[in-house]
Amino acid sequence: MKKIKLGLLPQILIAIALGIAAGTVSPELPVRVFVTFNALFSQFLNFIIPLIIVGLVTPAIADIGKGAGKMLVATVLLAYGATLFSGFLSFGVGETFFPDLITRNIPLSEISEAKGVTPFFTVAIPEPLNVMTALVMAFTVGLGLAHLDTNYLKNACNDFKEIIVKTIQAVILPLLPIYIFGIFFNMTHSGQVFHVLAVFVKIIGIIFLLHIFLLIFQYCIAGMFVGKNPFRLLARMMPAYFTALGTQSSAATIPVTLKQTIQNGVNEGIAGFVIPLCATIHLSGSTMKIVACALALMMMQDIPYDFQMFAGFIFMLGVTMVAAPGVPGGAIMASLGILSSMLGFDENAQALMIALYIAMDSFGTACNVTGDGALALLIDKWFGNSKTNTSSTFPQN
Incomplete structure (x- = not known):
């Protein structure tokens, strides 16, 4: 009999539904068990986040930095x-519309201690690096690797990336539904869940x-640059859009x-260069x-913020998510560090961010990959004269 394998999104949705159902009838003891699990898992997440940044960003910066061509620079920019x-x-858009939609003063910090429930025990796991140190290290080492003549250190970084990827796939993602279950279990027990779900919807x-408007x-x-009907161009990309909805993977x-x-109408060589590269570095849907x-959760909790704070966050977000699309859930995992360091998110807000993000993961991925086609049109317009060179250098997949 063939086993039915659920994807991450169905697992998260089931975890949310079970958490709500159990939280309405459960006594305190089971809630305390999951409060304990969530406390331990949160400590592990805090420990692994800087390593995720170093492990994913360093080899990505090294790979991008080693190219010197004008087309590479133009595509990256x-x-x-x-x-x-x-x-x-x-x-x-959030600044304009969210204030009228969001119920404020929902203290997420109290949700993890539903009605005074505390964990049986906690284990402190200090992070090996703070987030900004990890980012600076990733940039410094990555740019240095791009200009080394030997591959020893680069191979070590790639091996470390594989360790991080396997940790995400074998440890974090399988435990994530349990973590989300615990969060919604606690929220229901504390009576806050329906306020939060209303905001989610x-x-x-x-x-x-x-994301439809953005595409x-x-x-x-x-279309304006290449002189073609933009809606016909977008319509031809719909197979890619719906494939991404199903696979939830840019790669x-x-x-x-x-x-x-x-x-x-994009030259084959240019498309063969731009599309795989943009699958890694173009993250419009994920960033959106x-x-x-993040803005919604800050408004919900009445956390003070301003444009300058979010501007810095957006600039850093576009960098920290580089190479993350190759890892399931990689974009949100890579962004947890700056959510904590720049916006002040605690583990409870981070857990809700993960749940919100994964609930829309397929749409964000579809937006990313479909937008890659628009960028390829622009690159083809600017560099079409060099197509004979690109077609021999970058074979199609």
Whole structure:
């Protein structure tokens, strides 16, 4: 009999539903068990976050930095600019609409201690590096590796990346549904869950509309430059969009994105270069979700913030998520560090961020990969004369 394997999103949704159901009838003792588990898991997350940043960002910076071509520089800057635009658009829309939708003064810090419930015990696991040290180390070592003639240290960094990836896949992601169950179990026990869920539904609806607008905007800009109908260009990318909805993976969608991009008239060599690269560095959809969810949770808790704070956060977010799309849940995992260090999120807010993000993971991935086609159109417009060189250097997948 063939085993049915649930994806991460169904597991999270089931965990939320079970947590709510159990929390309405459960006595204090089971709640205390999960409070204990969540306390231990939170300590482990705090420990692993700097290592995730070093492990994922260092080899990615090394790989990007070793190229010297103008097309590489243009693609990286265009992808980063598109990611920044998405983040600031999300912040502006949230500032405009969220205050009328969000119930304020929901103290998430009290939810983890539902009605005074405390863990049986706690184990302090100090983080090996603080987040900013990890970021600076990743940049410094990554840029240094890009200019080394030997591969010894680079191979060690790639091996460390594999350790981090396997830790995420074998430890963090399997335990994540239990962690989310515990959070919603506690919230229901404390009577806060329905306020939080009401906010979740509203935020998810706004982000869905926002990512549709972003895709239309990206293809209108690309269509204006290449002189083609933007809606026909976007329509040809729909196979990539729906493939990403199903796979929830930018990397797994590359063959389809590449095929549809070529059908939009992009040179095969340029498409073969831009699409795999942008699957790693272009994160408009992911950035939009994280900024909107972070803003919503800060408003919910009445945490003070300003534009300057979020501007710095958005600039750093576009960098810390580099190479994260290759890891399931990598984008939100890589961003936990700066959510904590720059926005002051504690482990409870981080857990809700994870739940919100994964609930919309497929839409964010679809937005990322579909937008890659728009960026490829622009790069093809600017560098189309060098297509004979690119086609021989970057074979299709």
